Structure formats: structure tokens, C-alpha cells
Amino acid sequence: MLGVIPSIVRTWKSTNSVSGYNWSTIRCFSSTGEASNVDEYLWLMGRARYKPVIECCGGTEIGGGFVSGSLLQAQSLAAFSTPVMGCSLFILGSDGCPVPKNKPGIGELVLGPAIFGSSTTLLNADHYDVYFKGMPMWNGKVLRRHGDMFELTARGYYRAHGRADDTMNLGGIKVSSVEIERICNEVDDCVLETAAIGVPPPAGGPEQLVIAVVFKDPGNNTTAYLQLRMSFNSAVQKKLNPLFRVSRVVPLQSLPRTATNKVMRRILHQQFAQLDQTSKL
Template sequence: MIALYNGAPHGHSFGKFVQDARVTQLGVVPSLVKTWKSTGCMASLDWSSIHCFCSTGEASSPDDYLWLSGRAGYKPVLEACGGTEVGGSDVGGSLVQPQSFSCFSTPVMANELVILDESGNPFPDNEPCIGEAALVPIMLGASSTLLNADHDSVYFKCMPFFRGQVGFYKAHGRADDTMNLGGIKGPNGGPDQLVIVAVLKKGNQIGLDELQKIFSLALSSAISPMQVSQPVNQCTH
């Protein structure tokens, strides 16, 4: 059974929906959890029905996810990383393994990956390392042929031959963190905070509350509502 909420999940009303619907598995994205934590909007709610959380979309914060886990009696937060081209997820969490906040515990079923160093060579198995994840074909759910392009050339040219690794994996960001998402660029990558300076025309007596409404409406109508998780909270003449 799937519980469907009509509206943006930024505030207390969504949390009460989760409580009243007795949701057992709740999917989140890190930006949303950060908003819940910073605003305190989920206080005094009973999320004891939740068995686990699932997270994807961005690199997450261990502190934020410790807070999230605590809302449901410290239930696990399962991370998932992947994309359309790989048929869904390539690395994630599992309820049959110990979990660490903001980490992935295993390649997903029917998938294998290694971590490559700066020279494109795989690190030895079980060695702590930082590098780029490389997926090992063949993957369940992934495409086997590209239209209008050479599949092997696009995906496998210059790739080394290797075996997989086991252990915990941590995502330090995503490729599109190098871009401004909807005009917003946070200090740690991805959407975070937008600061607006308004210079009013001489004689304009508009109040701060009205300015806040104008800016919030303009932002929410122009970009993704997920990126306007908090209203404009300070304006300066």
C-alpha cells in the first residue's frame, strides 16, 4: 500500500499525515530532512510506525540523518544511489547488514562495482579509499544497447578489468553539484540558501512581511518547490 500526500512535504501537516497514515517506510531527500530539522516542524509527532527510511538524490549529512532516525525510535536510514542509465540504483543500504548514517553498505543485487584511483586503476579489495565508482557489467535493469551511439565506446572504452570490493561506501557529491541548481549554489554543493537584497525606489513604503510574500511566491513559481524549502526570512531596505 502507498500513502499519497497532496501538497509539499515541508511542514508539520506532512509529518502529521505520516503519523496518521501509519507510514512504515518513508522516502526522503537530504534537503528536505535539513529543513525539517532546522525548523523543528516535526516536533511532538509519533512516527513509531516507521520501520525504515530511504534516502536518495543528494549527498546526505550524518548529523541530519541521526536526527531523522531519532524521530522514529532510531530506525535505519537506507541510502540509495544510481540513476536512469543504470536502471535504478547501483549501491545502497540493506536491512540485513549493519548501517552507518550517510553511507552505502553494499552494491545492489545483481550489481558489482569498484573504486578507481586518479589513474583509473582499481584499489585493492577491502582497502579504505577515495575515488570514482566504476560499475561492472552486466547489470540487471541497465540498458544493453544505445540508440544512435556505440554502446561499448560510450560506456566501456578504456575501462580496466577488475574485481569488486566489499565494505561501506560514501558519496561525497554528485556530478551536477558543479552546476547551480535552479539558481541556488550552497557552500557544500547542491541547493542550500538564497540571499536576496532588495533596493526599493525612493518613497516606496512596502513592509517587510509583504516583501517576504512577494519573493517567496516568485521563487516557488519559478523553480522547484523543493529548493524553496524555507521562505525568505530577512529583507533589508
């Protein structure tokens, strides 16, 4: 079994750095840490005679996983097929209440309160405030906040769409940063990765869409940078929503990440907001 995270696979695919390796003895892949991409994982499977990718999603605060793939079930690329043993999943609707089980939809994922290995205290924070305050009830118990955006498909698979706090409001429409980034990452071969951030303008008003972009070749991006905003605009409007508009493209050497390699969009949001405020002054 080869364990991967989507960022590593994306780099392998874009740089072709694993060409020539013999992966024929791999029986399956495991993936966790970030929301994955169908095209990238189909490419990954092709390196090892199309062996399956078993997705797992969890967290330190619950001592492991809460949703996973399984070799005992038919799998779908970049998706999870089942809650793990002892865990129940719910997706919150627009009214803040759990949608009926087995009903397709997308929303913030919450967990049943009884989970093997789940935390009961936190260092330097109130455990109840972080995980249970303001959460809806189910069977007489308060559900546990997790913070990921999840989709339950019509075929019964779960798909991760990044953190619920990695969403933005563009023209009154709530959209996940991950959805926009998947589109922008495929716009041009010069792009290594992107981060989509909603930044309020200095004078107030609706959030503006800013795309942070990391180039494969940082020293040769002038022409690409001049064209990228229009290319991003066109792709996002065509594939996602014709009302969305990319306000700025900001080139970066790298994206800020946590120790587990997750993009820290909050840091970028703070940096871009400070730049806007400085330019206003």
C-alpha cells in the same frame, strides 16, 4: 517506510517544520538522490525512535540501484553497506585503475559491465562513448562508467561524495564540492543551503572557489552576506585545508536543480564564468 532525499531532511531540520508529528509507527527510512549528512540523518532517526535509514544509490540507466543498505547488516549513518544483488563495484585509484577490493580509499566509482536492467542504447548519444570509452579492463571486460565519487571506509562501508564532475582543483588539490558545502551549510543559522563552484578567473589561472548561498530569509541577509565570506573561509580552512580560500559569495533565491532535485552545478559554473567574462569586458 518513509522515503526521503537529503534536501528534504535538511529543510525539515533547519525550519523545524515537522515538530509535533508522531512518527512512532515508522519502521525504517529509505534515502536516495543525493549524498546525505550524518548529523541530519541522526536528527531524522530521532523523530522515529531511532529507526534506521536505509540508503540506496542507483540510476535510471541501470534500471535501479547498485549499492544499498540492508536490514540484515549493521548500518552506518549516511553510508551503504553492500552492493546490490548481481552488481560489482570498483573504485578507481589515481592511476585510473581499480584499487584492490576491500582496500580503503576514495575515487571515481565504476561498475562491472553485467548488471540487471542496465541500458544498452541511448537516445541522441553513443552508448559506448558515454559509459565504456576509455575505461579500464577487469577480467577481460571493460568496466562501466557511472560518474559518482565514492569512498570505501576502513570498516567496509561505502560513502557517496557527489558526482565526479562536481569536483574542482584548488591550488593543485582536487576536492569535492559536497565536502565544502557540508562545511559551509553549518557556518551560520541564516544559511539554508550552499553550492561550491570552481571558476577559472577571466585572465586564466587556477580555479577560484565561489560559494552560491541561499538564505532562509532572503529579505534579511545584508549583514549576514557581508560576514559570510570570512566565516566560510575560516571554516573551510580549519576543517578541510588551510590553503583553500573562498573568492566570492553569491546570494541566490534558489539553486538550479534537475527533475530529481539534484543541484546542477554545471549551470552555476557556466553562469559565474559568464559573469566574470562580462565584467572583464
